[in-house]
Amino acid sequence: MSGDRPTLPPVRLNSEAELARDALSAPLLARAVRLARWAGPDTRVGAGGELVEEQLPAAAAELGLGDDQDGPAYASEAWRVAVDTGLVDIEDAPETPNSAGEEDEDAEGTACAGDNLSVLTSGSPHDVLAVWLDAFDVVFADATAPMIDDFADLVGENGEIDFDRLEWDPEEEADFLEGVLGNLYLLTVSEGGTPEGPVPLPALAASMIVPDDMGEPTDDILEQVSDAMMRLDDQFRLLEPIGLVEYEPVDEALMAEVGDEPAPPVDDEDVSRYGMVRLTPLGLYGVRARMLEAGVDAPAVGDLADKGADALLDGIAFFPELSARAETEQWLARREPAEAARELLTAARGGDEGGPLRRLHCQQALALTGASAEPAVREVLPDPELGGLARVWLAERGVPDVPPPSEEMIFWLAIDTIAAQLAVEGDLEELQELVEGLVGQHSGFFDAAWRVEHPATADVLEAMGRLHPDKPTAKEARKAAFKARSRA
Secondary structure, three states, rough: OOOOOOOOOOEEEOOOHHHHHHHHHOOHHHHHHHHHOOOOOEEOOOOOEEHHHHHHHHHHHHHHOOOOHHHHHHHHHHHHHHOOOOOOOEEEOOOOOOOOOOOOOOOOEEEEEEEHHHHHHHHOOOHHHHHHHHHHHHHHHHHHOOOOOHHHEOOOOOEEEEEHHHOOHHHHHHHHHHHHHHHHHHHEEEEOOOOOOEEEHHHHHHHHHHHOOOOOOOOOHHHHHHHHHHHHHHHHHHHHOOOOEEEEOHHHHHEOOOOOOOOOOOOOOHHHOOOOEOOOHHHHHHHHHHHOOOOOOOOOOOOOOOOOOOHHHHHHHOOHHHHHHHHHHHHHOOOOHHHHHHHHHHOOOOOOOOOHHHHHHHHHOOOOOOOHHHHHOOOOOOOOOOHHEEEHHHHHOOOOOOOOOOOHHHHHHHHHHHHHHHHOOOOOHHHHHHHHHHHHHOHHHHHOOOHHHHHHHHHHHHHHHHHHHOOHHHHHHHHHHHHHHOOO
């Protein structure tokens, strides 16, 4: 087909203005902004741009977390986001050698507000989202970093940290979390392109661990799922403050005393205690942005609104019905009805394999236009490919003086319609009803149908032979298909 099936269902994203407001209200980015405004000549930072330990209490107090025992940790995290997203600029200390004549690794620098701080106050929504995406990258890197309880255990004889002892593969960790977010994206987006309910953490972990063809999971697989759940629990706790997810953590009361692993859920009602997660509208935007950067086909409703009719009809070829309608409505909203109808009808032509599906979506798009599209529709009445659907459109609106179709056009439209339905692999029962209805309405249907000059005639008749419940009729359809192939 000319329109390839998208890897993922199209998502309906909120407007950039709405998403930018969500980004600015994300707790972690909001804290980073407050610290960027707080930063000044007296703000001391280490060689890596981190706040020196003595500055952390003041930073925590600035965030209103002075009395929170975790306040300094929250401040450190927010500061790192501020630095890595350009909300804060680091001014290095002068390079002065220590007593041994070497560069002083403990030399302190200072900080000041960065250029991106003004972007968040006066930039466009797109600019704000670009900063938020940078913040998401920072948190993603933190979420895939190794969990280290004691750095002393990693220090080698030369005094340097030996990361090989961690048995940590940064690429593997990043790929795993990318896969988890991809699965969550797929599980979160409904056929209408909008978020559904939260996803249980066990189901999300299992989607990454349990093979598709596995029946009853083995003990080893269940243990891997449990380990993945605990890792995801930590990661989603980190990802929630940036506004990516809404997360209900694993109930700590479920943790086993040994191994800190939760026992399996007892029933469906109990599963929520094992963690529930959903992507926010901002999270859908963020995960999709990462997918697009990685080259994944992740369509969004509205992507085709400024493109031509050919791109629209091919693009929505395999969209779910609600998403296809929403995309078409946005496309039509930017054009005058008559101009849109002409463009759609021109794009619908063609004897290629994708032609029937283009014409089906053209007909559905025309159904959303008003009476002002009538002149453009009348122009194609003599067209052998488009005349049938034009007559259907006019008849549905009760337009007078519509010339009756020829028998050849009736049968051509019937073959074209079934070919389109077969291409989308729609509801089998509906397709059977369509086949039965067409055969029942026209006596001698197959005797006329096999002569139709349509590229899909033989395939359609063969399919009708499989779909029609009446055995003699089905046999007649198969004979007609044979005749069509022999003629071809």
